[in-house]
Amino acid sequence: MNSGLQGGNVPLNIGIFVAFVAVTLVVVFRSGRGSRTASDYYTGGQAFTGRQNGVAIAGDYLSAATFLGITGSIAIYGYDGFLYSIGFLVAWLVALLLVAELLRNTGKYTLGDVLAFRMRQRPVRAAAATSTLTVSLFYLLAQMAGAGILVSLLLGISGDAGQAVVISAVGVVMIVYVLVGGMKGTTWVQIIKAVLLITAAAGMAAWVLAKYGFNFSSLLQGAVEEGGPNGERLLAPGGKYGVSGTSKLDFLSLGLALVLGTAGMPHVLMRFYTVPTAKEARRSVVWAIGLIGACYLFILVIGYGAGALVGPARIVAAPGKENAAAPLLAQELGGPVLLGIVSAVAFATILAVVAGLTITASASFAHDIYANVIKRDRIEDKDAEVRVARITSIVIGVIAIVGGILAKNQNVAFLVALAFAVAASANLPTILYSLYWSRFNTRGALWSIYGGLGISVVLIVFSPAVSGNAKAMFPHANFDWFPLQNPGLVSIPASFVLGALATVLSGERDADKFAEMEVRALTGLGAEQAVAH
Secondary structure, eight states, X not given: OOSSOTTSOHHHHXXXXXXXXXXXXXXXXXXXXXXXXXXXXXXXXXXXXXXXXXXXXXXHHSOHIIIIIIHHHHHXXXXXXXXXXXXXXXXXXXXXXXXXXXXXXXXXXXXXXXXXXXXXXXXXXXXXXXHHHHHHHHHHHHHHHHHHXXXXXXXXXXXXXXXXXXXHHHHHHHHHIIIIIHHHHHHXXXXXXXHHHHHHHHHHHHXXXXXXXXXXXXXXXXXXXXXXXXXXXXXXXXXXXXXXXXXXXXXXXXXXXXXXXXXXXXXXXXXXXXXXXXXXXXHHXXXXXXXXXXXXXXXXXXXXXXXXXXXXXXXXXXXXXXXXXXHHHHHHHHHHHHHHHHHHHHHHHHHHHHHHHHXXXXXXXXXIIIIIXXXXXXXXXXXXXXXHHHHHHHHHHHHHHHHHHHXXXXXXXXXXXXXXXXXXXXXXXXXXXXXXXXXXXXXXXXXXXXXXXXXXXXXXXXXXXXXXXXXXXXXXXXXXXXOOSSOHHHHHHHHHHHXXXXXXXXXXXXXXXXXXXXXXXXHOTTGGGSSOX
């Protein structure tokens, strides 16, 4: 068996990918022609139905981590690998029950709109924008790293310079999507990508099951046999998060970050503003849960299929290691043609997600920092805010390219889990306190956001994910004094405590403003005027 994808047809892979980019660019140009106002650029003019937005949310959420990282984790670790899927899916119940409808009613474009409703505008908007930019950049790192891994697999480019060129090309296409299409163009790219990804995953899952007579037990047995002496561990807990105390805490920390992170992810929250009503926002989440749940079931089959038909040894030996499981399985099933199709879908996944992240980050800077903090909501040129958002998207694109080059050898699903930990630490406590606690005030919000953000980032920097072992970002350095791979177990409770403590210690109160916000959040009364322009 070869260790890479030497059997792949490089011109075919490139051709399928270029065709996808060409089609989506046409869609982006056509849909983005009317994106002139801030509402058009940030929310697509709130013109999408709940079903369309639900498909787009699925396209935004089913990232390279889902398709590459989780498939590989299931193929190598079995049961423990699938826990990523469970965490990502269960997280949507938090978003549906606690956040989606209320957030849609109280905000307009960004997280900063919700916080500024009843708190001092400038400090909370600055804090919300800082958090949004940090989380978006963490998530962008994961997607760009996924792009580098795919390229090394499909085009035989193993050198750092070659991967850097292709990561740069992905970044440039992403910037074009956002500059030209705004939210409307980005949404249609995400819808197209969601359909392609779910269709490809369903097709591969059916193909794998067909090889085992549509008997899932036979598939699991095949994975166990191919796994060698340790094959039985694929069906039981402990393959990745073993029996040691630290491993169990690591798993608990990861689960907490995944379940609570979705409701704090800025690019997910921003999607609730692209529909006209809170009812449609709720409908969006229901559609998203259905589509995402189905895709995770397909990925469970694909992951064990990769373990059975390709084998963990071959996956680990390939460039990109566990991230190579899905492309290797595609090659095993359908040769170069299916490999090219699956790889193009994976590229589409990366492009769609990074476009959504970029527009979220640029909107937060332009709307919260530029329009409300710097200009104090006194902008004479109505096009200036959108112009600043477009410039910001270029800057963020460049930063994402550089970061993606540095992080290209990391496990994609793991990088995403870190982004979820930062989002759950910095954003979720503040959102829940703002929506549900009448005493919550500006000082509490600032302590919660900056405290959660600072603690989570510091713990990540000093964790085994960054240094101290062969799989770390800096394998030859050694400053990993924090024992857990994911900081969520410490940083999320700390953020809740900091927000509550600062609120209680502060004498600031505005019960009338909370009452007004509560009525708007629950009824939608006056929701369209949440931010004056």
